[in-house]
Amino acid sequence: MSEVAHHTDAKLVVTRDDRAAQQVVTLRGQIDDDAHLEGVATDLDRPVVVDLEGITFMNSLGVRAWVLFLDALRQRNIPVTLRRCAETVVDHMNMIMEARGHAGIESFYAPYTCDACGLETRALLEVSRHGEALRRHQPPQLPCSACGGTMSYDDIPNRSLLFLD
């Protein structure tokens, strides 16, 4: 059992948990010009889950660093599952196919708005639960945490769910 923290720079914290059958890598902070993830990939040697909930910002050079990270794992035939993808990561995956690469999607955050009280929030969508509807580009309605009303998906599915295709 081991848990290793890499601090690639002050803006991005990378934590690795080796205790389960799959290695779990958690990224928190910004993936930008200063992100270098190749070293993180080198340390992985079995199926990996990458938790992206804590990503607050990702720019174009960050996308490149991320793609290089995924590609290093693909070249070594290491399966990757992306967990709790932040919206900024989803945005880039919709535009850049390599930003998803060979990874599977376990869950991701999506924008939701309450039809009754107007609350704008993000909701975590599990692909195992909603996969069929998401593939039809018909994301589910969800209960509002503020008023109990109905929240609707607040983006254009034909554009914002392309990364699941």
Next chain:
Amino acid sequence: MRPRRPILIVHGDAKTRRLVHRILGATFAPVRAVADLDEAAPDLAEVPPFLVVAEQAQLASERGQSLLAQGRDGQGPACLVLLEDGDVDLGMLASGSLTNLLTNPLPLFAEDLTITALKLLHRDIFGLEKYLSWGVEAEVHDLADPGERPDLVTAIGGHVEAAGLGSRVAHHASLIADELLSNAAHSTSGSVRLRYACDGRYLAIEVSDPAGDLRRETIMRSLTKAISRGIGKIEMRGRGAGIGLAAVYGACNHLVFNLAPGRRTEVIGLIDVRFRPAELGTTTPSFGLFWDRGSE
């Protein structure tokens, strides 16, 4: 006396044609509205328009392609497509012949259409103020050192979120500022200026630099990358990843390039804060390319 150059509207739907005519007629520029480019041919030969506003199918025709080719050389009129539904023709976009695309649904595009026509009519293209209501004051930051960029980007995101515009708008504003500042800082040794302001309709983020070397081909390639599916968009080596402008376009509702080659580059990202994406329903952002042709 030389006749004033008109605006030409080419649209097959009579109701839309009349509506657009009414909007553009209010600029007091001469307006000619026709159903197709064949009907417009005599007018095009006699007094060339400074702006052609058309539905996409008209510009995809042989005569349309010829008209667009003139624009590509910088000699012909600005060519604006009103995209009411469907996708933009990627071939037309990639060839670099369109200068403006408006994708907002009726009647929302009326404001942008008027602003576009007035910028061209008055040959006064610069400044985010043209897209905002009277009285709005912009925040101004000069970036003397590229190392200041991360703090500035964090600050604009925080400012936008604190203003109540929501985390999604804040994130997009940060991304737009970051990529535009990065591009500008790499293209000039001079000072780069960031300005942003909001009038309750648009949040406008403007970055300008005194280098003026942003090329039409670069812009069109970036816009195409943003709305096309496929691999190979990223440059895996070199200073940039080649997707910064594409990311900016994807984060905007309307992206404006104001170019004075060799003298000034100004890029403005506009985010609609009145309507959420699902309400607008547009899958392709609008864009505008404007050239400062000085005193020609």
